[in-house]
Amino acid sequence: GQQLNQSPQSMFIQEGEDVSMNCTSSSIFNTWLWYKQDPGEGPVLLIALYKAGELTSNGRLTAQFGITRKDSFLNISASIPSDVGIYFCAGHPVYYDMRFGAGTRLTVKP
Amino acid sequence: EAQVTQNPRYLITVTGKKLTVTCSQNMNHEYMSWYRQDPGLGLRQIYYSMNVEVTDKGDVPEGYKVSRKEKRNFPLILESPSPNQTSLYFCASSSTGDLFFGEGSRLTVL
Numbered sequence: 001g002q003q004l005n006q007s008p009q010s011m012f013i014q015e016g017e018d019v020s021m022n023c024t025s026s027s028i029f030n031t032w033l034w035y036k037q038d039p040g041e042g043p044v045l046l047i048a049l050y051k052a053g054e055l056t057s058n059g060r061l062t063a064q065f066g067i068t069r070k071d072s073f074l075n076i077s078a079s080i081p082s083d084v085g086i087y088f089c090a091g092h093p094v095y096y097d098m099r100f101g102a103g104t105r106l107t108v109k110p
Numbered sequence: 111e112a113q114v115t116q117n118p119r120y121l122i123t124v125t126g127k128k129l130t131v132t133c134s135q136n137m138n139h140e141y142m143s144w145y146r147q148d149p150g151l152g153l154r155q156i157y158y159s160m161n162v163e164v165t166d167k168g169d170v171p172e173g174y175k176v177s178r179k180e181k182r183n184f185p186l187i188l189e190s191p192s193p194n195q196t197s198l199y200f201c202a203s204s205s206t207g208d209l210f211f212g213e214g215s216r217l218t219v220l
Contacts, residue, residue: 003152031207042114042200042211050207088152095207096141096160100153 006089006101013079014109021104022073023089032065032072033090037103043088047074079108112137114212116201122218123191131186131215133201141204142184143168144176146197147214153200159184191219 005024013019023032031050035043047058049065049072056063062075072091076083088103114135123129135142143158145168155168159178173195175187184203188195196219201212 033207033209035211040198040214040216042213045208045210048208090209092207095204096143096158098143098155098209102152 004101010105019076024071028069029091116212135203139203139205145200
C-alpha cells in the first residue's frame with residue numbers, strides 16, 4: 001500500500017524535553033495507529049485512534065486523529081532514555097489496506 | 111497472553127533451499143498478514159489473509175507463498191530463496207484494525 005508521510009525522520013533531544021511527530025495521508029482514514037519499534041524487534045502498538053478529532057493518552061504519550069481524517073500526531077512528554085527507538089504511524093481506510101509511515105528515529109540524551 | 115508468535119527468529123540459509131517461517135496468533139483474529147522490513151524501505155506487505163482459505167497478494171509477493179488452513183496459523187513459504195529475500199520479516203494479525211505484530215524473523219540467504 002501507499003506509504004504515509006511521516007515527519008521528522010529523526011530527532012535528537014535532551015532528556016526531559018517534549019517530542020512531537022506527525023503523519024499525513026493523501027486519502028481519508030478510518031483508523032490511525034502509532035507504534036514503537038526497538039532494533040530487531042517487532043513493532044509494539046502504543047495508541048489506536050478510531051474517530052476524527054479523537055485525542056487519546058497512554059502515560060506520557062498522547063495522540064490525536066486529525067479532523068480532516070488525513071493526519072495524526074503523536075506527542076511524548078518529559079522524554080526519558082528508554083523512549084529511544086523508532087516510532088511509526090500506520091493507518092487505513094479499511095483494515096486490510098494498512099499503510100505505514102517510514103518512521104521517526106528518536107534519540108534521547110541523558 | 112495475547113500474542114503473535116513467529117519461528118524461527120533467526121535463520122541463515124543458502125540459495126534455493128526451501129524454508130517456511132511459521133506464524134501463530136492466539137487472539138482468534140480473522141485477518142493475518144506478512145511484511146518484510148528493509149532499511150530505507152519501511153514495512154512492505156507480502157501477502158494477507160482475511161480468513162481461512164482466503165489469501166491475497168500484497169505489494170511484494172514475488173518469491174513467496176502462503177497458506178491459511180487454520181484461523182490461528184499463517185505460514186510464509188519461500189520455495190527457492192534468493193539473496194534479495196534477505197530481510198526482517200513480520201507476521202501480524204488484526205480483528206478490528208489494531209494490527210498486532212510478531213517479534214520478527216531475521217532471514218539471511220547466502
